[in-house]
Amino acid sequence: REPSAVMDTWLSILKAQLTVFLIIQTTVGDIILDRNPRYLPFPRGVGNKLQVITGFGIPVPDIKDDVTYGLIIKSNYALPTNSSEFTQPELAYEGFSRFQPGAQISRVTWYNLLKAAMERLQIRGDSCLPLTICQASFTVFEQQGLLGEIMKVLFLPSTTPGEDLLVPNEYKEAEEVGEKAEDESECRKAYPSCDRSIIDMITTLEENKFVKMMLDNL
Structure with a gap:
């Protein structure tokens, strides 16, 4: 037992x-x-984002030292973390500001931001922004690649046709003046109260020697 x-x-x-x-x-x-369901490509909350930083610098004249005034614009884009962001973006991003009424920046809002930035640089935004649009319309950006396309989108109101009724006529007229101009000086004659524009500060207008040589040989 x-x-x-x-x-x-x-x-x-x-x-x-x-x-x-x-x-x-x-x-x-x-x-x-x-x-909880696992996220497919990447986990959330680990800083997985695409960051785009654009900006331009303006040399400060009449100073012995090298001084540059820069304006930086930073944009952050979250990378996809779930397949539903591709198949049903309106549901996956339902709580994001992009899908809220009036959340997207408009052409008019962008121009107001540009004018405010120009005023901070002591540039008359009311006359220099139309001059900038006129010069951008006159300049051929097609040969400048991606940078040229960005310049067109930033300055030309015709790149947002859906907002045509919202954009003030002065900006649309400035683009038309630049399209019809045979020389950039016509833009300056149309807006004489502006000493310098954004285009003047970030670009230089040079004669295309190759085109000139071809025209001389005709």
């Missing part, structure tokens, strides 16, 4: 261990089944 009692004790211990093991396995299984 004593060996039988010992055997019963060991069997009880074994049953208890099996019970604990099954409980643990069931709990772990439930955790696996009930855990």
